[in-house]
Amino acid sequence: MIHWNSFSDFIAMGGYGFYVWGSFGVTALIMTIEPIMVARNRRITIARLKRQLRAESRTNSRADHRNNAE
């Protein structure tokens, strides 16, 4: 059922090894890096949005304090 006689046959790809593995390698690389980049971007974005949210609520509560004191 398996088409190949040996592992080295499989790697050689009948002389087309460079082209076949060059295609599969770059595809695998992109499909690994893309999710990592997207997840990293998500972490960074969430951290930034939370920072902004905290800064906003601080200024709001300071404003509340001032308004109450007056």
Next chain:
Amino acid sequence: MKDRFNLYRFASPATFYPLAGALIPYFVAVSVVFGLAGLWLGMLVAPTDFQQGEGYRIIFIHVPASWMSMFIYLVMAFWAAIGLAFNTRLSGMMAQALAPTGALMAFLSLWTGALWGKPMWGAWWVWDARLTSELILLFLYIGYMALTAAIDDQRRADKAGGLLLLVGVVNIPIIYFSVKWWNTLHQGSSVNLAKSSMATTMLWGMLLMAMCFWMYSIAIAFMRVRTIMLERERHTDWVRAELADKIPGGEK
């Protein structure tokens, strides 16, 4: 009647956000299963091609990547049309989330095509109708991303980008039919409903890989659109609640 399931509900970012988040693991799992099955059939079981030897095995990523590069563009154009017609918030976010993956698929299509063309035609690249129109598709993706990134006002960015997508959609039938309309070096379509030129294991390997790429694209677009939603809807109550729920530094 009040509790009837309403599909339009998911057009709102607040309801689509958790739905997409819940679906991502399933799309990833299905993509991995299809990918392993496709690689097993294509790389281990499928016989040697009588004309192209083992070099034809590039088809198992070349065709799925090319199909996805065209299909993702059509989906983006669909969202652009919805966005321009009904002024919906979600459509611009969807198009934005799909664009990088579409561009990568177009790049992979060209890259694997070059690595296939060199041993079979003796050239990495030729200015042939199929290849040139696919290169234009890559430029359309890059153009869309650059254009929307250059406009600060998000709604205007979506409108301008949407217009570009709709104008560029004319390129898709040109890519698809280029091997019929012009005399090209590129071989004709491998999958034909009437009679396929491929062995059954080759055909199934390719279809499984196409499903793998499709599910991958959905998963990664959902991941991306969720971040875009938080960013664009940051002043709404649901995003504030979502951000407040998160443990510092935690990812969910």
